[in-house]
Amino acid sequence: MTNTWLGPEGREDALAAMRDEELDVLVVGGGIVGAGIALDAVSRGLSVGLIEARDFASGTSSRSSKLIHGGLRYLEQFDFELVQEALQERGLLLTTIAPHLVRPVPFLFPFAHHWERFYIGAGVTLYDTLALTSRNNRGLPSHRHLTRSGALRVFPALKRDALAGAVQYWDCQVDDARFVTTVLRTAAGLGARIASRVEAVGFLREGEHVVGARAADLENGEEISLRARQVVNAAGVWTDEIQEMVGGRGQIHVRASKGIHLVVPRDRIQASSGMILRTEKSVLFVIPWGRHWIVGTTDTAWNLDKENPAASRADIDYVLDHLNQVLRTPLTRDDVEGVYAGLRPLLSGESEETSKLSREHVVAHPVPGLVLIAGGKYTTYRVMAKDAVDAVAHGLGSGIPKSVTDKLPLVGASGYSALVNQRDRLARQTGLHVSRISHLLRRYGTCARDLLDLVREDPDLGRSLAGADDYLRAEVVYAVRAEGARHVEDVLSRRTRISFETWDRGIAAAEEAAELMAPLLGWDDAQAQREVEYYRKGIEAERSAQEQVTDQEADAIQHGAPEIVPDIGAARR
Structure with a gap:
């Protein structure tokens, strides 16, 4: 693999490459399904780009039950095929794909x-x-x-x-957001171009065919055109809106x-x-x-x-x-x-109760050049990705290899067991307690070496983050340099889980996190304080919403919280 780091320079390089070349596949959506599709496609030898309107895994893929499971309750619905498929994927994840993340x-x-x-x-x-x-x-x-x-x-x-x-x-179980980032890093290491905070605001068309997407870089407001032979929409709950953008007739309802x-x-x-x-x-x-x-x-x-x-x-x-x-x-x-x-x-059916709707997935071609995938469950993301790329291969013509992701370990998996056995030695070498080493290994696998290198270079990064004793300062730096974090919320809500693991929901850690991120992202003092303030206001809105009785009242408050990055794309639509 080449460089798997998703830092600021990697984002700029990815956007420049996507502007300059026609991709085989452009994936819209940076949750677990989109990440899986990018990895499946690039590992088949296709040129791949992926854009995500917000942060990676910022939607459903960071807010699940954190389980990798077959779905015991689906047996009561006689959905044996879905359960068996999910159990097979559980086994692959545990033994081959991500033994460092799935336990x-x-x-x-x-x-x-x-x-x-x-x-x-x-x-x-x-x-x-x-x-x-x-x-x-x-x-x-x-x-x-x-x-x-x-x-x-x-x-x-x-x-x-x-x-x-x-x-x-x-x-x-698995840390769902961390798993998505790891899949994306693995795809990047194989050559995929990946960028967050880039929103698809429309599609490029030549006659009936979709030949790419118009996108807005939400960090600077620039609109860019991304050309691709096939576009795959993996936008989850936004699937219906994407269909409307291309004039689709609702082949999939979510x-x-x-x-x-x-x-x-x-x-x-x-x-x-x-x-x-x-x-x-x-x-x-x-x-x-x-x-x-x-x-x-x-x-x-x-x-x-x-x-x-x-x-x-x-x-x-x-x-x-x-x-x-x-x-x-x-x-x-x-x-x-x-x-x-x-x-x-x-997937919407005739049932009025969401608890009875299907957890299976479906792939559709609403117009030539565009593949939609929706439904499914986190555990079966790899199967969903395979099916989506199979549809892409059909659109591209013959000669596309079959999926190999069932045999492809994610970044941090290779050599993990051996490194776990060496945790006492690593603790002696770094001066960190062995429990700290175990924490890093469970979160990063063999990539924990990268964090230990950061601590060797700057021992101050080996201290705990203020207000969040379970996490090291080095993890904030690594979240920016290697994992694509661009804002304080990205670090506290998804690269770490400080936002729901601490009583103050990360407010005490926000300022120190911003100080560590600022030189890496080119923030001045005003921008760093703005990041902290936006995070604080978001937490306040979240807490206030949780005191409201109805969904409508809660939504009205939480929807009013300011976003650190405005939705420029939505405004243009």
């Missing part, structure tokens, strides 16, 4: 009546069996049945009368479903395992997350602001109420450190 996590599935043991046990047995019939599903333990006493030893926080027994099974998650400190729930609960609408996960728990999610229709979906008081109370039905010591709103909300792009 096993146990879940307890409690039941209130003894007769449920057979029903739940049969479902989990089928789940494990489907995994075993897939490739590369080594490494996860099989499920086990627990008595009430056995379940309470694993999850002491449960009320004794809330369960008759439980089944414990295993799935996987409905947005809002899911919110709460983050609470680890000591508020005494347990050594995650947990899954069934609700009347969906399922509720309690997911271990470092020194925290992530609890969610909801599943409700959303037709308001798509860029910043708001969590309301009603959403938060819904999650707490359902969780408190089984907890010995109930949680209150005062126990909630952070809240985040995301939108699932679901």
Whole structure:
């Protein structure tokens, strides 16, 4: 691979190259599906560009349940094919593609009546069996049945009368935003041109054919033309709007479903395992997350602001109420450190309930030269990308190789296990505690060496970031130099997860982060302070929205928060 760093210079080089050459493929959308498409296409030998209107993974792909899983609940809907496909992808991610980022996590599935043991046990047995019939599903333990006493030893926080027994099974988790950045870095290392804060505002046409896109560089207001033989739209919940831009007749209809998650400190729930609960609408996960728990999610229709979906008081109370039905010591709103909300792009059918809409994906050609892909779930991003690039290959003609991403480790994966075994030696060499080394390895894999080099060059970068002890100052610098972060929010919300892992949601860390970023991005003091102020105002709006009862009230407040980069493209449309 060549340089995988997505720093400021890399962005300028990528934009210059995309202006000057006709690409084989231009991808619109920098979430997990767009990132996967860019990697699949460039690894087949195609010339590839990708643009994202905001930050990479700033939408749904940073606001998920952080799970890599088959979707146990889809067995109840008899969607065995989807579950098996997702379990196969889970195995590939765990063993081949991203063993440094995807890790096993146990879940307890409690039941209130003894007769449920057979029903739940049969479902989990089928789940494990489907995994075993897939490739590369080594490494996860099989499920086990627990008595009430056995379940309470694993999850002491449960009320004794809330369960008759439980089944414990295993799935996987991932930092979703970090995973997207890693996929994009891998694509860049193979030659893909990648730029954030560049919004597609229209399409270039020659007759019926789409031959590229008009785009606005939101950092400076410049409009640029990007020519490509095929354009792939991977805009998720914005799919319908893209179809309208080309006069499409709605071959794909997407409905947005809002899911919110709460983050609470680890000591508020005494347990050594995650947990899954069934609700009347969906399922509720309690997911271990470092020194925290992530609890969610909801599943409700959303037709308001798509860029910043708001969590309301009603959403938060819904999650707490359902969780408190089984907890010995109930949680209150005062126990909630952070809240985040995301939108699932679901394929619309006849059902009025978003919880019943399809999690499968579809690829369409609304006009020649344009491929649309929508639907799906995070775990199956690679399959979605493969199908989209297969459609591109059909449009480009014969001679395009088949997908190889099932055998392609992401940046940071190769040599990861060996480096984990060397963590004590690395700690002695750098003067960092071994727990710090482990933290870096879990987040960066073998790229942790790059951060250790930064600390060797400037030992001051080995200190913790103010207000966020879990993260080093070096991680802010690396987020800009290597991971494409351009604003304080990018670092605190996605390159790290400080925005929902700290009680002040990152406000104390914002100023120091801005000071570290300023010389790397050419900010003067005024711009650095502007970054801090915009971040603070965004958090204030988010918190105020979470006190509102309805979606409409919450959206009105959160939608009013200023953006650090104006949506120039939307204004021009």
